[in-house]
Amino acid sequence: MGTTHIGTGETKSAKTKTTTARVLSYIFLGFVTLISLFPLYLLLINSTRSHIEINAGFSMLPSMNLPLNFQKAAAGGGLWAGLLNSFIVATASSLLSCYFSAMTAYGIHVYDFKLKKFAFTFIMVIMMIPTQISAVGFVELVYKFGLDNTFLPLIVPSIAAPAVFFYMKQYVESSLPLEVIEAARVDGSNEFRTFNTIALPMMKPAIAVQLIFAFTSSWNNFFIPALILNKPENKTVPILISTLRTNVASGGASADWGMVYMTILIAIIPVVIVYIFVSKHIVQGVALGAVKG
Amino acid sequence: MNKKHKSVSYAKWGYIFIAPFFIVYIVFSLIPLISTFTYSFFEYYERGLDVVGPNFVGFKNYADLFDPSSYINNGEISILTYAGNTMIMWIMGAIPQLLFSLMLAVIFTSARLRIKGQRFFKTVIYMPNLIMAAAFAMLFFALFNTVGPVNQIITSMGGETVRFFDMTVSARTLVAAINFIMWFGNTTILLMAGIMGIDQSLFEAAAIDGATSWQVFYKITIPLLMPIMVYVAITSLIGGLQMFDVPQILTNRGEPGNSCKTLIMFLNDYISGSKNYGVSGAISVLVFIITGVLSIFVFKTMGWSGKKSKKSKKGV
Known part of the structure; x- marks a missing residue:
């Protein structure tokens, strides 16, 4: 210019x-x-450096002890269980939040109904309410129904994800022409089939971006899971990290640091790898959605 | 006629499609939100294996929170102290965050500089935002503890071991530093979108008139970016009020001496420990009110930004 x-x-x-x-x-x-x-x-x-090497002094160069640290971090199996738990919760909740957010956005975009405007405004307002605010009632509800130490309360609420909805809504407005849906109706497709086989594939780019955001935020989530998961075998990765921190005395002299670094690395590596491959879409997604995670 | 017929026959599908969202929201968020508010007026906690309450006590939980001599407080009003800690750590991170992001956004969008490798830089600075905050905090604890690499460098240069986590200033600075690293990339992208939304003819006209880049920045970029900067600052403040993961793990629940304890860490203490739904409900309501006031601010500034940009376009 x-x-x-x-x-x-x-x-x-x-x-x-x-x-x-x-x-x-x-x-x-x-x-x-x-x-x-x-x-x-x-x-x-x-x-990649053993506890002894780390204690011996600072270095900018890698060593050969990655396998040793890996063995130590994986010892006892707690970390594997944590990774599996985190993976189950994050996968299920990201799939649910994307599918149902797309469905809600589609419902509000395609159909005319009395409460349409109210429904949209309502979601925009609740988007501003932090989840921590309702945590007291949520935790009480979870314990009252004996759902503590289950993954259900971490997965099912993802169906109502206002920020994901907002992104999907913006996407369908710009890239889902109503004529396509009309045409499907003329061909005799029922409403659910039209959504699942015609609209959903057209929303793929938006779903891909939001799947990654939703997976990441669930994978990293610490506050609510820490309040409802307290059996060792049910803990997710962020809770294991916090246990690790509590176990290390405040000076830090008592820890096996090779193991600690390894555990941190394992906790963040899945997200970093996915990010490296799809970063272009993610960065664009942030600019488009303009929504804080 | 045709249109009216369509809206009549398909309206029920609208409700069917949005039903799952609303049902789940009502069960898992709205009802908990209402019960949180309700419990704030009740005595309701666990003592050992017994559950005390719920008994209606009016505003007692609120009064206890603000009474320095109540069982919650130790001579000071804890909730104000923790609100203060939260604000201090937010400001320490947010000011450099806004300054860095503004500089980066201007550099990236400058037609004169034509920066190469933009995609690489944006990818790199956004990445920390996706990293687990708990893991990031643990990493900083590993790097800055008394036997960590940072102290190894300090002692190898003849310095004395610095106990970063035993001093209020350094512990808070590290919390702020992590928040800064995690969020400046995100803010940069938002501000860039804002700058690119400014009418390009303004910049061209300024170039023809011989304006220096400093003048362009001060007289065009900053004033037109102001609404977005206000939006970014307030959403960052709302996020800052929710600060939990980083200080909880980095400072081992707010050490030294609760100087790094935030509002949500305070809330967490009352939910997770004694399951005191009354007191934690009252804390939630107070945080909700602050957040609500700020959100109204956001909506107002967003409306204001819409009007402003229209006006400026007409002016040109």
């Missing part, structure tokens, strides 16, 4: 100025890249 007239009129000093500004910008970008990646780099390096 505007390069033609700037290009011809640019003086030598203006050019130097631009070059300086560009160099400074890259230095700044290098700095923020360092801030974002360096802690993770140290994590990666230290997961």
Whole structure:
């Protein structure tokens, strides 16, 4: 934009100025890249170093003890159980929240009904209410019905995910023409079939982005799971991390640090790997949805 | 005629499609929300294996929260102390976050700088947002504890071991630092979307008129970006009020001496320990009121931003 007239009129000093500004910008970008990646780099390096090596001194270079740390972290099987629990909860809740959010967005977009406007406004308002606010009543309800130490209260509520709905609604408004649905009706398709076989495939890009967001937020969720899961075999990964922290004395001298770094690495690696492959869509998704996680 | 016929015959499908969402919301969020409010007026907690209550006590839980000599408090009003801690740690993270994000958003969108590798940089700075906050906090504990790499560097250079988690200032700074690292990428992307939403002809006109980039930034970018910056700041504040995972794990439940304990950590203590639904209900209601006031602010500023941008377009 505007390069033609700037290009011809640019003086030598203006050019130097631009070059300086560009160099400074890259230095700044290098700095923020360092801030974002360096802690993770140290994590990666230290997961390959044994407890003795870590205690011996600081190093920027990896060692050979990744398998040793892995064995120690996996010992006792608690971590495997935690990973499996987290995986079950995150998979089920992300699938449910995406399917039913898409369904709700479709319902409000496609049909005309009396409470349509109210339903939409209602969801927009509840989107602002933090989940912690209703935690007291939620936890009481869970214990009253004996659902503590089950995954049900972590999975089923994902059906009502206002932020996911909002993203889907914006998507169907821009990319789901009502003519397509009319055409399906003419062909004799019933409403559910139209949604499942015609609308849902057309919403794939939005669903893919939201599946990742929903999976990640469930995988990382700590507050509510910690309140309702207290048997060792039911714990999810963030709860295991918090147990690890409680077990390490505040000075930190008593821990096996190779094992600690390894556990942290295992906790975050699934999300990081998925992110590396689909980052482009995720970053676009943040800009489009403009919704905080 | 045709349209009217359609809306009549298909209306019930609208209700069927939105029913699961609303039923689940009512059962798992709305009813709990209402009972949270209700319990705040009741004495209702566990003592050993017994359950005391629920007995109606009016505003007693609220009075206890604000009475320095009640069983909740130790001579001070804990809830105000913890609200203060939350605000201090939020501000320590949010100010650098806004400054960095604004600089990054301007750099990325500048037509003059034409930064290469934008996708790489955006990917990298957004990544910490997806990392488990609990794991991030544990990583910082591993790096900054007395035998961790940071202290190894300090002592190898002849310094003395710094006990980061035994001092209020350093413990709070580390909480703020994690929040900053986790959120500045997200804020950058939001502000970039805001800058790209500004009418490009304004920048072109400024370039023709010979405006310096500093003038463009001050006279065009900042004023037109203001509504979005206010939106970002307030949503960040609402998020800040919910601060829990990072300080809970990094500072081992608010150490040293509860100086890093936040409002939600306080709430968590009363739900998880004695299952005191009365007191925790009252804390929830107070947090809800603060959040509600801020949310109304957000809605107002968003409406304001809509009007503003229309006006500016007409002006040009």
